[in-house]
Amino acid sequence: MRIGVDVMGGDHAPDAILKGCVLSLDVLQAGDQIVLIGPERLIRTYLHDYNIADPRLEILDCHEVIGMDEHPVEAVRGKKDSTIVHMALAGSAKAQALYGYRCDAVLSAGNTGACVSAATMHMRRIEHVHRPGIAVTIPTFHGPVVLSDAGANPEPRPTHLWQYGLMAETVSRLLHGRKEPRVAVMNIGTEEGKGTTLIRETYDLFKRTPGVNFVGYIEGRELFANFADVVVTDGLVGNVVLKTAEGMAKAIFQGLGQEIIRTDPELLFRLEPVLKDMFKKNDYHEHGGAPLLGVNGICMIAHGSSEPKSIRSAVKQACLYVNTRINEAISARLGEVEHVSTPVQA
Numbered sequence: 001m002r003i004g005v006d007v008m009g010g011d012h013a014p015d016a017i018l019k020g021c022v023l024s025l026d027v028l029q030a031g032d033q034i035v036l037i038g039p040e041r042l043i044r045t046y047l048h049d050y051n052i053a054d055p056r057l058e059i060l061d062c063h064e065v066i067g068m069d070e071h072p073v074e075a076v077r078g079k080k081d082s083t084i085v086h087m088a089l090a091g092s093a094k095a096q097a098l099y100g101y102r103c104d105a106v107l108s109a110g111n112t113g114a115c116v117s118a119a120t121m122h123m124r125r126i127e128h129v130h131r132p133g134i135a136v137t138i139p140t141f142h143g144p145v146v147l148s149d150a151g152a153n154p155e156p157r158p159t160h161l162w163q164y165g166l167m168a169e170t171v172s173r174l175l176h177g178r179k180e181p182r183v184a185v186m187n188i189g190t191e192e193g194k195g196t197t198l199i200r201e202t203y204d205l206f207k208r209t210p211g212v213n214f215v216g217y218i219e220g221r222e223l224f225a226n227f228a229d230v231v232v233t234d235g236l237v238g239n240v241v242l243k244t245a246e247g248m249a250k251a252i253f254q255g256l257g258q259e260i261i262r263t264d265p266e267l268l269f270r271l272e273p274v275l276k277d278m279f280k281k282n283d284y285h286e287h288g289g290a291p292l293l294g295v296n297g298i299c300m301i302a303h304g305s306s307e308p309k310s311i312r313s314a315v316k317q318a319c320l321y322v323n324t325r326i327n328e329a330i331s332a333r334l335g336e337v338e339h340v341s342t343p344v345q346a
Contacts, residue, residue: 020311
């Protein structure tokens, strides 16, 4: 297995990404390799300075970088030698002809929009998929909840949201062991008539879909309350929900620690193992990247502020997605119910 990593993507690139790739070597199986995608001279200097010589590390030389503030589509089209474009090409069907090998999975902590654009453009979509979406697994006390979309498509159609739910449902079954995942649509209320036209039409599609355990609407406060295993929303709302949850979790743990120190400093030492374990379960650095579901290959998108352990977790997740053959399962699932969203011919 080969995992291609954009070493120039993210707020702390290239050092944090390269350190993460080195840390990732311990999660690889025999014969696996990591392809470092970026300026060869910079990468070799780093490996030399840290005395790293490992045959499992390959280099794919390219020199342009797409900034976090650049327009995604324009940057992908204009910077053909960028790390993000080469990452997508390395994970595409064209990779064998271009590089002599194809990466089984690729990942980047860079410009999310550019990653989505490059992957869609070069890796293409798997059969039956209309638009790729980012599926983020959110840890809760009741088990993992898969949220999709989390940033790839801020202006979706009902069929897009419907497919996001079915793709995320497949993730919940294959990766999280849910036999009949409960699927819900994020809305401003749980009553059937509430929401925008987009939300109501998405609701109707799920109601007509055979074999899906659809439980209706869910409000934001119910995300962590064991109401659903899969939550469907558009990329704008999903990204806001995700980052709000991250910020809230961090604020709660900081506030709790400060309050304990203020009232009883000795209590902090007794509770420290519990607090650390809880924080670890809710720390996005521990969960790595999120898959861009629907592209023909495995493309993981990591948090922009990824640290070395984030990249290691993302590589581990990428290997898991490859081994579960998730794309085959998604294509088959969407093919089974394609008729639900097909307009009836007069």
